Amino acid sequence: MTDGAASRAGHATNYLRDGAVSRTLSTTLELAAMAVGFAQARLHILDEHHQYVLAAYGDADSVGLVVDRESTTCRAVVDSAEPLVIADATTATADPALVTPLTAAGLRTYVGVPLFSREHTAIGTLCLTDTDPKAVSGSDVTLLQKYARVVEEQLELQRDRTRLPDDTGLDDVAAALARGEIQPWFQAIVDPSDGTVQGFEALSRWIHPLHGPLTPAHFLPAVRATDIMLDIDLDILRAAATALHGQASTVGDDVLLHVNIEGGHLHRPARLARLLDAVRDAALPSERLCVEIIESTVGDDDNTLSALEALRSNGVHVVVDDLGRGWSSLSRLVHWSIDGFKLDASLTSSLGSPAVDHLLRGLIEHGRANGLMVIAEGIETPQQRDALVELGCPEAQGFLFQRPGPVPTIPPTL
Template sequence: MNSDEQRRQARSARHYLFDGPLTRRLQITIALAARALEFPTAMVNILDEDFAHTISLVGAGDLAASPREGAMCDTTVRSGRPLIVADAAADARFADVPAVAAGALGSYVGVPLTGRESLVVGTICVIDVRSHQVDEGQVQRLVEFGKVVEDQLDLMRRLREHRTAGTVAAAELATAIRTGQIVPWYQPIIELGTGAIVGFEALARWQHPSGQLEEPGVFVPLAEDSDLIIDLDLMVMRQALTDLNQWQRHQPGTRMSVNLSARHFGRSEGLPQIHSVALDAGVAPEQIDLELTETIPLITDTTSNSSVTRLREQGFRVWLDDFGTGWSSLEHLIRLPVDGIKIDRVVALALGTHIGNAVTRAVTGLASEMGLITTIEGVETHRHATIAHQLGCDYAQGYLWSRPLPAAAVDAAMASA
């Protein structure tokens, strides 16, 4: 990396120097990464020209900035490839690094994190004071955790940018919702016991007039910062249920899952609107799953409790989404009378390790005790699907079966089934 490349890299990296509440979600991801690789410490570091800034850390120490020069993360960023140092004291490249010489750093595994400008901006790494052998499978697992961290960093960046951009960005999104540019794509939901498709999750996409397609991480955070999320939810739900009505002619038992913000609960017309959308589409509420998102805190007072109860009385099934990655998930589960839990894809990444299996088993065991059903998201291998089923998951979704598809692709598949 020459000086010009390093300056470009540093400019990109500065977009990801967060602190405070924005970085809280990273904690669970890197904690799972550390336990899955059997290392005591994990961190996310962002590197500018002079320093490696630790923005998230579990296992030891405090958040801090340290000189970039000579750091193992600097080598990882410069190469753009995973770096494995099994015994730092015996590695001529790093034996003189102060932490290594002092016996505070014995082994390191780091993988690069790429930012929006397609430049490496930092690393996710795990460290141990002792030497530590690592196999190829563990490195690949850390790469997968790195992809999740990249998504989370981009989400945090977009949240900050949207708040800075203010009314201009909000007005553009409001126009997109009003003119039908927000459309649902669909990911199949699989019954693990049979391998059958039992339904689809509707996932918002922004179809620009130019043909450009944007995924929800680009615009949903802006919507969730305001009541625009209400209009967006209803727009996606309306189209998704219209599509479902057509698909049920070929597969009558097919279900539809749609995301629902807690903001609907604070409006007198909120629940009647949701029920009306279902009736207008000709779909029975009994065939609809409403997934309560945790991107904004759920209201856990009597209003939310009564709202969930009313939705269930109307026939809807209500789920807690992203379970296992939000600090308040257990509180929500205790307070809200839901039907099911969706286990976050970060947990799926750790399947097959002691910690991943333990977390999944704990969630499914709790669900079973409470009479709830479970879906695990982000399943990408047959091995993980088998483990998830053995650990008690009822349903799953992920790239193993399909990426999200436009309605036309599902239409064709349903018609030929």
């Protein structure tokens, strides 16, 4: 096994601890199987040597089963990190080593989609099987990939519940920041029509020595109302700018760097001054920096409006983040001094429905007419991408194009 495969296997073990399996997983498997008309569904985790059945629907006796990794069909899904469909194992031309486990179990049809860890490695499968041959469409696979994302979220919650301390607080986060454990991870922002990279968003991750990369939901709530929040935002800005500058030969020297800034900083002149100093000292020119601000975290007071003007007068682009999540004031798109906005995944998840498409078309046309960036977040399927192209949305971001990683890289062309 290669070093990369060994690393993936190590990440897989994070999901095999005692007490880590929730009953809700079997419910998700049942819904996935019913959605595409399959009799059985299983959640497999694969480490370096074995395949483990964590949960199952239609085959409850298989839960807890451990078999040799090399004797499984799912290993091909994990090794390639791509879905695998075998429409009829009795007539398939696939590798006999992949078909034999199915025929030996009296199974005819197989669909496996990969499950990814928070370290962005394939660690298992959502696996559906049936004793009868089934016609499996591309839309079926896409739907199962959506269910796989739900399973991943459930696995992450279980992993944290069984491994992370419940009392992680301000001092823990401050110490992690001082040790350099809170670092930027990058996700590409692309033109959905051709995949051309327009920029990268820097997302904060706590590279925990015991638990691996932790998302902001695990550590930012403890510090959000403190100056440590500003320290984190500024450290991410500086480190991300340095990293993107260092990758210029790979990703180009003109793409934008998007960084998240807590809206509360804009209310306080001293914090704004530190932010502007960090902008001036960054490894990238300010014209390549784009500050993303969650609209619901700031008010319409004079300090906020002055802060937005100050950022833009220093060459920084300002984007309203998460437009469409919760309460939003569309008047701010008109009256605030901004350079663009991001359409939240709560809206883009329903792309293709007439009501949502009509709303998004209006927002996209507003952006085009006023020279604003419009970025659709949470894009996970080709159907969502195609809908965005049809609507003329200029930029998009999501797992379909790239999962976050520790280095800014050009995603493969879709």
